[in-house]
Amino acid sequence: MAIVVRLDVMLATRKVRSRELAEFVGITESNLSLLKSGHVRGVRFETLSKICEFLACQPGDLLAYVPDEEE
Numbered sequence: 001m002a003i004v005v006r007l008d009v010m011l012a013t014r015k016v017r018s019r020e021l022a023e024f025v026g027i028t029e030s031n032l033s034l035l036k037s038g039h040v041r042g043v044r045f046e047t048l049s050k051i052c053e054f055l056a057c058q059p060g061d062l063l064a065y066v067p068d069e070e071e
Helices: 007-014 018-025 029-037 045-055
Strands: 003-005 063-065
Touching (some): 003 029, 007 029, 007 045, 018 029, 018 045
Antiparallel strands (some): 003 063
């Protein structure tokens, strides 16, 4: 996958628990876990905006592009 979700890194950096973030954003902890692991097909801009608001960060702090290696 070319897009890597770095939400777990940002949560650790900010010393925030997933539960707190999920409550603020208004999503379940299981959906947040899926997002953290990158097992989602997409994310709403509203959700991304709330995450950035809570963590005081930019979307680029949460997402990274890592090119796939050519075989």
